[in-house]
Amino acid sequence: MSEAQDRAWRELSPRYLLDIPRDEGATSVHPDARLEPEREFGRRARLIVEIGSGQGHAIVHAAAQHPHDDFLAIEVFQAGLARTMLDADRAGVTNLRLIEANAPEVLASLLPEGAADEVWVFFPDPWHKQRHTKRRLVQPDFAPVLARALADGGMLRVATDWQAYAVQMRDVWDASPELDRAFEGDWAPRFEGRTMTAFERKGLRVGRHIRDLRYRRRDRP
Template sequence: MTEQPRKPFDPSTFRDKPVSFVRRSGRMTPSQERAWEESRSDFLLEIAHGPAATSVAAGETGDPAEIFGREADLIVEVGSGQGHQILSAAAARPETNFLAVEVFRAGLARTVIRAADAGLTNLRLAEVNAPELLEHYLPEGSVAEIWVFFPDPWKKAKHHKRRLISADFARIAHRALKPGGVLRLGTDWQNYADHMREVMDEAPGFERAFEGDWAERYEGRVLTAFENKGIEKGRDIRDLTYRKI
C-alpha cells in the first residue's frame, strides 16, 4: 500500500493562547512575487521567529523611533489583511507612524506594492502574531492606538475560547498603550460585539470612550470588503472604543 504524504507540520497550531490570525493560503502572482522581493525590505520588519510559526523569538525587541527614524505617535492595526485600511490612514496622516500586523503573505505583498507605489514612508509591516508583538517586541507604553477591525468571530460556541479579544488581550493592550492611548474595535457579529464590550468593560485600566450602548462608527475607518459584506447581509456594524487610564 502506498503511503500517503503527510501534511506539513504547522507549529502555529501548538499555542496555549488565542492568536491574532487564522492560517490562510494564498498564492501571489509572479508580479507580486517580484514586488515582494524588491520592496519588502523597505517595509517589512525583520523579526526573528520563535519555535511556533509567526511567533516572536525570546529577546526580540524593537524601538519605534529607530524603526521609523523619528518620534511620532504609533498606530498598530491587528490583522491588516490586504492593507486597505492602514494604507488609507497612512496616506492621510503622514505625521503618524503606522504598523500593520498580518501573517497572510499574499495580503502583505499587496500592501507592500501599494505602499511602494504611494511612496509611503510612515508604514511598516510585521509578519508575526500580534499579541506577542504587543507584549514582547514593542516597548511598554509605546503605542498611541491599537485597531482590531473585524477579527474572526469564531461563531460556534465551542470555539469562543479562540476569540482574540479576551481578558488576556486587554492586559497586553494595556501594557502596549501609552497613558490615554486608545483601543478601537469593530465587528459585524453581534454576539462578538457583546463579548467584546463585556470583556473591555471589566478590563482593569480601561474606560469607555463613548456614550450609550455603542461607539459611533470610527470616521477614520474606510469601508472594506469585510464591513461591506456585513452590511449587505443586513448585520449591524458595532464599534467600541476604550481609553487606557
C-alpha cells in the same frame, strides 16, 4: 500568493517588512527581541498599531492620509502582507511598517511598554461556531497584554460585524482595570478614520450591523 503579490514580497519586503527574531514558530517572536519604533521609522511620531491588518486597506489609507503619524501593521498571512506592501508602494506611503507575527507576542514583549498611541482591531475573525469561539483573539487574558502596549491616554478602536463577538469584546474591555469606555450608550459611533472597505460594504448589504467600540488607556500609577 498571486504573481504580483509574490513579486511585492520579494521586492518590497526590505522597505516595509521588519525582520523579527523568532522563537520556535514561523510567526513567533523571540521573548528577548525588542523593537525601537523611532529607529525603524527614523523619527519620533505618534504610533498607530493595527492588529490583524488583513490586506491592509484600512492602514494604507490611514497612513497616506496622515503622513506625520507612523503606522505598524501586524498580520500572520503573507498574502495579506504582500497586498499591503503593493498598495503602500502604489500610494507612495513611507510611514508604514509591517510585522509578520502573532499579535499577542508583539504587544507583550516586542513593542516597548506604552509605545502605541492607538491600537486598532478591525473585523477580527469571529470564529462564529460555538466550538471555535475559544480561538477568538479577544479573551480576558488578552486585555492586559493590549493595555501594556498602549500609552497613557492612548485609544483602543474596535469594529466587528458579528454581534456576539461585539458583546464579548465589550465585556472584556469593560472588565479591564486599565481601560475606560470612551463612548456613551451601547456602542461607539463609527470611527471616521476607518476607510469603508469592500468587506464592510458587503456586511452592510447583507444586513449585518457594524459595531464600533472605543476605550481609553488609564494613566499608569
